Amino acid sequence: xxxxxxxxTMSLAFCFGSAVSASPTIENNISADNHLSVxxxxxxxxxxxxxxxxxxxxxxxxxxxxxxxxxxxxxxxxKPQVNSMGVNESLVDYKIISADNSDxxxxxxxxxxxxxxxxxxxxxxxxxxxxxxxYIVKQPKGLxxxxxxxxxxxxxxxxxxxxxxxxxxxxxxxxAVRNLTYYSENHGMNLxxxxxxxxxxxxxxxxxxSQSIVDSDxxxxxxxxxxxxxxxxxxVKLGVSSSVNGEGSYNKYVQVPSGSGxxxxxxxxxxxxxxxxxxxxxxxxxx
Numbered sequence: 001x002x003x004x005x006x007x008x009t010m011s012l013a014f015c016f017g018s019a020v021s022a023s024p025t026i027e028n029n030i031s032a033d034n035h036l037s038v039x040x041x042x043x044x045x046x047x048x049x050x051x052x053x054x055x056x057x058x059x060x061x062x063x064x065x066x067x068x069x070x071x072x073x074x075x076x077x078x079k080p081q082v083n084s085m086g087v088n089e090s091l092v093d094y095k096i097i098s099a100d101n102s103d104x105x106x107x108x109x110x111x112x113x114x115x116x117x118x119x120x121x122x123x124x125x126x127x128x129x130x131x132x133x134x135y136i137v138k139q140p141k142g143l144x145x146x147x148x149x150x151x152x153x154x155x156x157x158x159x160x161x162x163x164x165x166x167x168x169x170x171x172x173x174x175x176a177v178r179n180l181t182y183y184s185e186n187h188g189m190n191l192x193x194x195x196x197x198x199x200x201x202x203x204x205x206x207x208x209x210s211q212s213i214v215d216s217d218x219x220x221x222x223x224x225x226x227x228x229x230x231x232x233x234x235x236v237k238l239g240v241s242s243s244v245n246g247e248g249s250y251n252k253y254v255q256v257p258s259g260s261g262x263x264x265x266x267x268x269x270x271x272x273x274x275x276x277x278x279x280x281x282x283x284x285x286x287x
Contacts, residue, residue, distance in 0.1 A: 062096075073136075090115065092114055096111055097112055106128075110125055111123060122145060125159065144234065145237065147238065148239045161190075178284060178285055180199075186279075188277075191266075205254050208251050211280075212278045214278050215274075218274070218275040220271060223268050225241040264283045
């Protein structure tokens with residue numbers, strides 16, 4: 001099956017335990033608002049398949065080929081990823097909220113995803129396109145979900161804004177007690193990962209570091225730091241700091257659920273001017 005995944009071409013909900021082997025519980029149903037719901041309990045088994053019925057989606061029915069493409073695409077992400085705390089971090093449910101069939105070769109759909117560890121995400125846009133006679137599902141590049149409770153953009157979905165992390169940072173995943181990750185890098189005006197992947201046992205982490213102007217074209221610095229996770233090629237913001245303004249040192253606390261496969265990020269898009277900003281520091285787990 002041909003797939004196009006935004007940002008990275010791998011799922012980074014890492015497994016730190018054995019997969020749950022109980023038989024799957026499968027439900028196909030329609031919610032009160034006529035949404036197609038294709039769901040599966042957390043007790044999933046590798047290779048379990050979900051099939052959506054065309055007549056389940058009353059308002060904007062999709063043809064069988066397009067529905068099959070959606071099922072195949074999202075079933076690929078439903079393999080159990082159980083972390084060291086016994087929580088399934090994989091996809092457990094998806095809902096087609098709406099569909100635009102005006103172009104049968106490029107169907108625009110809005111889909112809500114639910115994960116075992118972080119719950120339901122806001123609806124995001126996907127495309128079901130016909131290429132070489134077959135439908136394939138395309139996720140938008142740079143997809144970002146904001147479910148950080150204290151974030152000023154809570155509930156917002158953005159596309160094309162997250163910078164792809166380096167392969168080195170993708171390969172470094174660890175559970176740490178105190179120093180979760182270190183970062184020292186120059187940033188443009190963007191939203192991108194800092195440091196390496198990590199796991200946290202406690203629900204509060206600290207960003208302790210400094211920020212400074214590298215290029216004279218930068219007029220003012222305003223940075224928001226945060227912690228998120230990758231879910232099948234998309235960044236999900238879990239917790240953010242208040243903004244850090246100007247040059248100098250900072251010590252910012254961020255509330256974030258415990259878990260593995262975490263990443264730190266910096267959002268410098270509210271800084272003014274053009275050029276680079278240097279960010280350096282540590283993400284620490286509070287004892």
